[in-house]
Amino acid sequence: MTSPETATDFDVTSDWHVANPYPFLRRLRHDRPVFWSDHLGMWVLTRYHDVRAAYRDHETYSSVGSLTISRTLTDEVKETLGEHRSFLDDFAANVDPPKHTRMRRAISRAFTPRAVARLGDEFRAKVDAVLDAVVPEGRADFTAEIAHLPSARLAAVFIGVPPEDEERVKHWVTSWFQLFLSPQPPERQRELAQDFLKYLDYVDRLVTERRAEPREDFASLMAELIGTDLSHREVVETISALLLGGNDTVPNGLSNAVHRLLRERHVWAEIVADRSLIPGMIEESLRIDGASLGSFRTTTREVTLHGTAIPAGTQLLLHADSAGHDETVFADPERFDIRRPNARDHMVFGYGVHHCVGAALSRLKMEIAFERLTTRLPSLRPAPGAAPAYRKSMVGRGLQTLPVEWDER
Template identity: 60%
Template sequence: MIEDFDVGAAWHVAAPYAFLAGLRARAPVFKSEHLGAYVLTRYADVRAAYGDPRRFSSRGSLTISRSLTRATRDKLGEHGSFLSSFVANVDPPDHTRLRRSVSKAFTPRAVAAMEQDFRRLNEDLLDRVAPRGHADFVTDLGHEPSIKLTARFIGVPEADEAFVQARVKDWFQLFLSPQPPERQLELADGFLTYLDYVDRLVAARAKDPQDDFTSLMTSLIGAELTHREVVELISTILLGGNDTVPNQLGNAVLRLLREGVWPVPPALVANAVEECMRIDGASLGSFRYAAEDVTLHGVTIPRAALVLLSTDSAGHDESVFPDPERFVIDRPNAAEHLVFGYGIHFCVGAALGRLQLRTALEVLGRRLPGLRLAPGQDITYRRSIVGRGLTSLLVEW
């Protein structure tokens, strides 16, 4: 009998690769009782499913409120289906309309203009932290520049950054991490407070537009977007900047230090970022619903069944990435990982995420060339259905 997923177990996030390799070899379409989903584990199947919204629908795929208790759902009310109109949670034609609107803020010129700002944020942080000689990378180094850059991009005042970070953490835990019933209710309170904040930010920009993402999206309400769509777009971009990108940076620094390739030679930074995402992705995968009966490898996924596209497994598929458990800093095809998705749902913020990771590694490598792991620590990851992030990473220099 094949072992099942267990999102409550440490190995599920920290070291699932032997388990996933077994699934690729013996059960590439695996019915997980624990997840209540079919899991696609081979690279070709994951990529094909991302590129086939006709058979693998995104509609409702991020609304993972199945784990919420009745009391929590009652407290959330209509917001129990949060993300119902987010761009990654819908199919064409809604997806086409939403992505077209969001893309207006992520032009190559706009993304490139943020590089110097982000570089300065990293330099300023290191001016304050470097004299200490030690830090928790997760809390002291990895998050602040990304949080500040995202806040400026969205239009969140600096005084509200800590509030937003805390509330984003609440909603990630509520929707994407298993929680006991009493904790769900606490997180729901924080989440509703957060939604109210974003709602008021949108209303403020409608009255007094600024040079920021919120103002741009608010200007499209009525013509291209609804008020709720704008609130959800802002909320999820704040998640990426406050959580996903910093988690990926922490994963990358841990990997590079363990592999003894710190500081990374400047010419290899871009490819090192891709190899770190491939081997230690901050995103473990995406959910879809089967829009019709789908038969793969002799297994029929019934219509309306939940399906997990395991990008974590795809990034370790030996048929695409030879010797996948070995970190190869100059791996020629490292960028073929699927951490940002594929096809129409390729992450609209991918270029900005890559820019942030490259810039952070360049600045950190130059400013802290002697960076090393503090001895005697236990490396642990937070529990999550779809994300990989360290709880702490003690470093010295």
Template identity: 60%
Template structure:
């Protein structure tokens, strides 16, 4: 894979053609620099599922699995589809950026989702200590309170950018308190997490990569100092719990990467899913959601508008599938976005069905040994936010005259803004 093959510069490769009858754009390959790639990839993915379920993407430099059964099976087969190094996105960075990052160009090399057993087993066991049912239940009450306090301030206003003013703050605060980030540092962490995401998971031109690398290194230094502080003064937070395991179960670097990545989820992935979900419910005329349907509605929204688009793996051996041989060492994208729209599993896959009986069979949280350790907390946050928002803002609606746009990303779907009123 070349250094610039994931920069998203759509001028370097024509990845689309136009239907001569309708004029519609028809994608021939993934294109992380194009608006449709995140916002509306489903006609393209449907063609792949039917015609090329194992698709070799020149743009991604990877083979792509698109059918639900194949994606699920690959998640469950770490022997053939290895996670080791799968999140190390340094292949998208220029040589100058990698030199600036130094050892951190391989960031996430020891994160739990980026390794295979036995390291994975050890890391997951350590992290799971903080996500007991009792701990998750306690966080529900705190998250509910944070949403109520936010709406106490905002509801008299009558309008807001849902992304910038409503969707992110409660999750950011909950995650900060869980990790042990002081309230005064929340804004700093949020800004640096954006650098983290953009540098490693979103296509960027060379000059912008260098700017983001500065912010990312500052962020790592902050987390490193937080770990060092908890080693001297332990508190009732995740950082202290993980720091207490250094030298016995975990290394210092593993703890820094665990904390850094959980902060990404709370500052980015969970709020993005809430934004996608609210947009879907408003467009479908399903707002507010009846309390008895909130849990299933949230699963259906994750299925149809997932904030996570998939995961990368490496083929640990030659893999023959649907007449295609994926060579050993090849990068493979497990497209959970495509799997969630597989009509053989979800009838009428592009149709929103609020009480769809098997909506939770989506693979947004992965599957098998790499099923997201924070899935229960993520689901809880989504349900709780929908309950509070639906009760407090039953008249929520999209503000007229505003376009909906998504940020460009390799593996994530998130709105840049969402103007609403009530």
């Protein structure tokens, strides 16, 4: 059986690929820092300084098409999706300057410090509402019942999705991730493609409605910019992508951090006793158990790196998760050290012009979640006899299930 110690390539269908890729990535950093993956069909950069340099050099490493990774789709499904198989072509993370600069400036209007603080207050209320429902039970699947709900609900409120539509949107978002970012059999691909088209249609109608009748939400704010700063498609794809992030990135980060803390129980006890340690713990958790594996880029010219020639027009994976374990930057990288002075130098939220515009909100949401968890569930622990399970994905380290329990109070 292939393991991270014996693997010779990435394999997103294997259990180790997301659960514990680090021995494999360590060998790549040491022996083949510029690695051609037959399985992914692209080059992979694994060293910290190479990844950071590529993020910074957007003229050589283009973001155009970076989120359109659909190599596993059947021809039938590609035909069904039509132009939408290139979904997110007009999202800020998927374009280069100057278009990226214009779009980022527009999107940033919704992420002022005051707006982020207000969203934090709403998130705190949603975390407490979820905990009110589960605390009396004494146990839960942390991923499904605690981590995902507050973040998904806040994303819906922020965008302007009515409460009655939240479950449908969450279902469609899950289908998007499964369709584009994890291998699926042909029959399942057909089902997911139909969900994806329903998702696009829903967001398109939401934008049209908000343009006609604005409200106090992000969809209305973006709809006001159509025809001046942004096109209709750019707004639809921006909203679609932000809903994806709210339903995935922060929940993954929370679940990964809790899983780590429950294995390193002394650290959980430390943050329960001293909540000022929570921000540092979050950065270290993002570094060591990054919710994102990295970003895709395409070379605009031939590049020679560590003696390896990478042709122009070639796709690469900038492996930020591997970079977070680079021992030349992070001393003793497999040790979970919540006081690590440079933990924040990880690149989970990207780097350079493509640093995530919602990073401050994501960090705040994680801080609030852990403040409430340590206050209300100080006895949180793994449920006996129930093992956590990772999902299989090309781009995200996330848990499908994380069974936990606590003492009822």
